[in-house]
Amino acid sequence: MTSSYDPQSSLPTVLVVDDELRSREALSRVLNQEFSVLLADSAAQARELLEQHAVAVILCDQRMPGIQGIEFLKEARERWPDVVRIVLSGYTDSEDIIAGINHAGIYQYLLKPWLPEHLLTTVRNAVESRSLQNHMQRLDVELRAGTPVLRRRSQQTLDKVRDAFDFSRIVRAPGGPLDALCELAARVARFDLSVLLLGESGTGKELLARAIHYASPRASNAFVMENCAALPDSLLESELFGHKRGAFTGAHQDHVGLIQRAHGGTLFLDEIGDTSPAFQVKLLRVLQEGELRPVGATTPVRVDVRVIAATHRDLEEEVRNGRFRSDLYYRLASVPLALPPLRERSGDLVPIANKLLADASQELDLPDLRFAADALGSLLGYPWPGNIRELRNEIYRAAALSDGAEIGARAFSWRVLQGQARSALAGAAPASSPGGTLQEQLDAIEASILRESLLRHRWNKTHTARELGLSRVGLRQKLRRFGLEESQ
Known part of the structure; x- marks a missing residue:
């Protein structure tokens, strides 16, 4: 051998x-x-x-x-x-x-x-x-020996997380509509009340939910979230309530649900308005009784969670139409908070955009990124139907595609430039600006048409001149006449 x-x-x-x-x-x-x-x-x-x-x-x-x-x-x-x-x-x-x-x-x-x-x-x-x-x-072994040190480090980590998700960290302009909302949310956070966050997708409901959790007495316990619109009823029930081994095909082992994992902490249910009436009955029982029964289990499990729910739907309208249970609505909406869309708080757009650009600069390893004046003008002129989520995607895209440290309007997608051009054209229409002579109003309209075409072609003067039926010399003369420069 x-x-x-x-x-x-x-x-x-x-x-x-x-x-x-x-x-x-x-x-x-x-x-x-x-x-x-x-x-x-x-x-x-x-x-x-x-x-x-x-x-x-x-x-x-x-x-x-x-x-x-x-x-x-x-x-x-x-x-x-x-x-x-x-x-x-x-x-x-x-x-x-x-x-x-x-x-x-x-x-x-x-x-x-x-x-x-x-x-x-x-x-x-x-x-x-x-x-x-x-x-x-x-x-x-090390954990047992180092419990005091770990306890101190755990508290330090919690303090850092609390600071990172403090209401003051929600970027906004001073005196804006979010100030009163954050003040109310901070007062509510101290009490064990259910909170319902209302608002369009991308308005920052998850960020506000985290701020409420970390300002509450439950901050040292888990913050657990689930998007209710992402899963069908059967999977959502298993994911939230858990299941026992053998409860259904594919259940090879016991699964602890998210509600149990949130025990002592906060459960954030995003897009609660997309759930079915059948699931709403089961969730209501958990909230009323403080206990749940995992799929396939014979005995209930006690749970203690604070629920923060969010939806982009008008839940009162859903209740009237019979698509959402009224008893669950009143259970969730102890304190309803409505987040306004980005287009209704234009003052917040510039500080949010600057914060997102700083994040993109760090994450993409592109130091010293900054906006040119025409870039901020384009961002302010677009209505942002996708709210902050859309703004973030647009800024990260512009940062990745920009050749230098300064990001100009041309780095944005055509969707943003087109939205800005339409806004500028509407603002220059005679109906909006009744003052001035006929020639002055015609000049304003012509300048807006020129600017819209330039934005559409990303300031390519050859393509702009061809579209408008002008020579390059004629286009340059008009640009000088109306003071339209690329830096604007």
Whole structure:
């Protein structure tokens, strides 16, 4: 019998136990590539090697003279529990497999003939599993010894998170409509009341929900969120309430639902208005009774959560139309807070845009990014139907595509430029500006048409002149006449 074991080696050690010489040699040739290998032709010899060496993995044949592989691995599990156990067999006896899983705690059951790469992958994973297990055990010891330090660090981390999600961190202009909203939300946060956040998608409802949580007495516990519109009823129920193993096809193990994970903390249910009446009944029971029953469970589980819900729908209208239960609505809407869309708080747009540009500069590793004057003008002239989410996407896109540190209007998408041009054209119409002579009003309209065409073609004068039926010289004269420069 030969062995590749080297006592000075730092490689993990694998013990191969097989009564057939050729099988041991074949296994050794493959495993020698990455591991130190010990060879044993019987369970007795394997015991001796385990007592003398630090073994990471046992690879044992099932059918051997005397003690069988499963019996030996069961003994190894009791005496050397940290060693990962793998069975190698040419038979598919279900009783052997079940015994291996239940009694010997085997990691894997490999069938002969094995493939070298599959064998190596299995042993690699087994070694990694043992390493992670040992690491977790060391961490557990360190955690017990360092509880005071960890408690202090935990409090410091919580303080940092609270500061990051403080109401003052919600970017807005002083004196804007969000000031009163944030003041009201801060007062509500101290009390265990359900909050319903209303507003269009992308207005910052999740950010406000987090601010409420971290300003509340529940801040040290979990903030858990779920988008109710993203899942069908059956999956949403399983995700929120959890399920027991075998409750339905594919439920291979117990699953703790998000509501239980939020125990003691806050559960944020986004797009609650998109749920079905059947699901609303089940959620209402949880809120009323303070308990839930996981799918497939026979006994209820007590839960203590604060619920913050959000929707872009008009829930009062949904209640009137019978699409949302009135009792659930009143349970959720103890304190309704409505976030205005970005187009109704234009004063907030510039500080929000500057904050998003700073974030993009850091995340994309593009230092010193800044807006040109015409860029801010374009942003202010667009209505932003997608609100802050759309603004963020537009700014990150412009930052990625911009050639220099200064981002001009041309870096924005045609959708934004077109929206700005329409706004400028509407603002220059005679109906909006009744003052001035006929010529002055015609000049204003002509200037707006020129600017719209320039924005559409991203200040390409050749394309603009062709569209308007002008020569390049004629276009330049008109631009000088109306003071239309690219920097505007």
